[in-house]
Amino acid sequence: MAQVTLRKVVKMYDETPAVRGIDLDIADKEFIVLVGPSGCGKSTTLRMIAGLEEITGGEIAIGGDVVNDVPPKDRDIAMVFQNYALYPHMSVFENMSFGLRLKKVARDEIRRRVNDAARILDITELLERKPKQLSGGQRQRVAMGRAIVRDPKVFLFDEPLSNLDAKLRVQMRTEIKKVHQKVRTTTVYVTHDQIEAMTLADRVVVMNGGVIEQVGAPNDLYHTPQTKFVAGFIGSPAMNFIACRLEEAAGALRARLSDTLSLPVPASRTARYKPHVGKSSLLVGLRPEHIREEPRHPEPDLHLFEVMLDVTEPMGMETLVYFTIEGTEICGRVNPNAGAADGAKMRLAAELANMHLIDDSTGKVL
């Protein structure tokens, strides 16, 4: 059993706070991804769990034991680094067995464990090679193998895929997920790539400016973000934010985006949004996938409007269209056969059931 618990964890570099008091409970065998932009404190948090950074304040516990003053080697963790950190003068076998050899594990046992890990990662034929003779993806596997043979309580991954090219990254992402299915171990994984976070995690922790913005399952973060930051960070292309004014007319609410365009708020949201009528700092949040071409058959909660397209970006399976409302550039995703063209007029449909209302002054999703 290895839960990891963070209680009001703070990290200061001199006077600058990197992590400002985060609380997090990671369950046994859970795959947690810390995601956020550079400088949000995600790597620092991971390194504090590893014991590579001192904890300025608060408490970190692994498997119930507070480890604040326990050196890395006694925390029973394994870490995969961004640049793999393989020992260049050792063979793959020696790299993977280094920790066990230091612990004076019996030779047969070492060989058995390394072979098992190599089989899981499909690197058996590489065991005698030196890291220099391996490709990026193979090095990545070896780095993971080094972690697996230790059979630790917790796996820590520090942006392990960011040194790989795009294609290999996708491949290794799946690989990591498969490994976690085979070797069920509590895992904390740091990345700045929200797609990696969404695809790998049981739960995603979105961090920004040294605090946790939101913790949740990938789909929860996507569908019900709690802050503007999370709404904008999760999803690609990012969510559109359009300034609006909430108006009430005959018991129904409308979000007015411009003099000519106002969107009807779905009836189910009326009660929730009513207190905010007339506020000045409101934004409508609408994902590009919820702005699409006019459907052939009418659907409920769709609002049709006509725009002048600025730019279109054909992606093959879909076409991204960009247009402007009151100076804000907005992105929509339409069927490639819908006839979108640069500079042309187009009728689009907004799926308002998926809209979000955000108070820009507090950054909260209402």
Add this chain to the structure above:
Amino acid sequence: MADIAVPRAGTAVGAGGRASLHRLMQRKSTIAFLMALPLILVISLLVAYPAFYSIYLATLNKSMERFVGLGNFSFLFGRETFWLVVKQSCIFAITAVIFKALIGFVVAHFVHNIPAKGQRKWRGMLLVPWVIPPAMSTLAWLWLFDPSYSAFNWILAIFGIDPVPWTGNAHWARFAVILVNIWVGAPFFMIMYLAALKSVPEQLYEAAAIDGATWWQRIWYVTLPMMRNIIAITALFSLIVTFANFDIVRVLTAGGPLDYTHIFATWAFRVGIESGDIPLGASVSLFMVPILAVAAWFILRDINQRGNEA
């Protein structure tokens, strides 16, 4: 690769010698050779010519009138002092290089761990012994070692210890020249090792820390293997320079007492210049070549093998 001609329109139809000269000038290898020519000239003038001239000199008799072949060498082999010098040169060079490397390594670690702000100052100060011309700094050491008025013996006297004949006794004199050589040479090792230490990725140490390596195991399994090449090159380079050392021994003991601190260069000077037997002096100095060549071969071979891994 270097022989690929730079393609140029028109050279193919050019007529006669001028065109071929032109083509020759366009070759990358020709350009490379011409650019290296000044250095080649300097080396052949200042290194190759004296080297071959000393080989020629070593085959002459004392008055440099008669060719004696290997006569000088067989004469040397029969002399006890020669073997004493061989032994002393080896003791001098090997002991000094080992201690320079050890001290350099330890000091480099300390300096590496000083916060970046103060590091420059320390680096600068620690380099001073290496920067001062050794002939000058050795003069200061000569005063320090003076048997009757020196600081060392004065300090020993405070503790009630009898004065030490630093340069008067064979063992103490050897100790003194080696000590000064270490003092002069250790900063070079320090700066080389410091650069090597800085190039070891921090994450390797972090990985080792997580793997459970102690402080000592991190040095043994990470630092030393990562620095292997630099250690080897620095040791080889220093071995050559130390073996060929002249100024420190010359100023501190001039080879005495009774030739017990002579090394190849100082003895070659004594025999060749001071005693006027230039061919014999040349033979002595030539003896350094095979010994150093063997050392260089061993160490460079190891670097080639290691170089393919890093």
